[in-house]
Amino acid sequence: MHDAGKVHLIGAGPGDPELMTCRAVRMLQEADVVVYDKLVSPEIVAMAPAGARMIPVGKSPKCHPVPQDEINDILLNEARKGHVVARLKGGDPMIFGRGSEEAAYLMAYGVVVDYAPGITAAQGASCATGVPLTHRGLATSVQYVTGHRQADKVLDLDWKRLADPDCTLVIYMGVANIGQIAMGLMTENLPGSTPVLAVGRATTPDERRLVSRLDRIAADVRAAALTAPTLFIIGKVVSLYAEQPVAELVEQVKAHG
Structure with a gap:
């Protein structure tokens, strides 16, 4: 855990782990908590640090077990605890990934957000x-x-x-x-x-x-x-x-x- 939490908004790419950027891999491996979507491949999820807390929040058509508002609150609460949070999204989080919505919510509460683009x-x-x-x-x-x-x-x-x-x-x-x-x-x-x-x-x-x-x-x-x-x-x-x-x-x- 760190004195000041932050959220890494990470694009995991389309599925093949070899298509992740070096920046994305580094950010993921820094994480205390990993909040990940359903479209992130199991091979990429497995790249998270051994001690990281894993929180699945994946959606599928007509099935949203974790609503977006709840995802926003998970990210905020974990960052406020001083954790480095990896928000892991399939593809690029800024292309149909709602990454900008989550970032805007977090920054409104003073949470530091940085980005790793992904291959869309x-x-x-x-x-x-x-x-x-x-x-x-x-x-x-x-x-x-x-x-x-x-x-x-x-x-x-x-x-x-x-x-x-x-x-x-x-x-x-x-x-x-x-x-x-x-x-x-x-x-x-x-x-x-x-x-x-x-x-x-x-x-x-x-x-x-x-x-x-x-x-x-x-x-x-x-x-x-x-x-x-x-x-x-x-x-x-x-x-x-x-x-x-x-x-x-x-x-x-x-x-x-």
């Missing part, structure tokens, strides 16, 4: 599959978008802005709403033939990939039984990936029970 899921999936997020002649920009709204509210995204054929669109947390997302994009004239790559649990031993088209992705995801966490890369860059037919992926699902 989009970058992990891109490098794991060889599909670039930008590529000369195919995509001049990339947009990261959440496919889920708080409290399961209806998605009210700016479909017209997102339906840019020269942009790569990356959808986080979109399994449940991928049909609605595809329809919204096609309504704004993004062609149904636009290729889509779905990557589940990118960079981990359980990684699964599926190549489809915008007008078939919802049906193909159901047929392949893809579940969260799955990331969707939508755009012409997906044409650079060697396609794995959905039928092959369905057979893999059957083989593994």
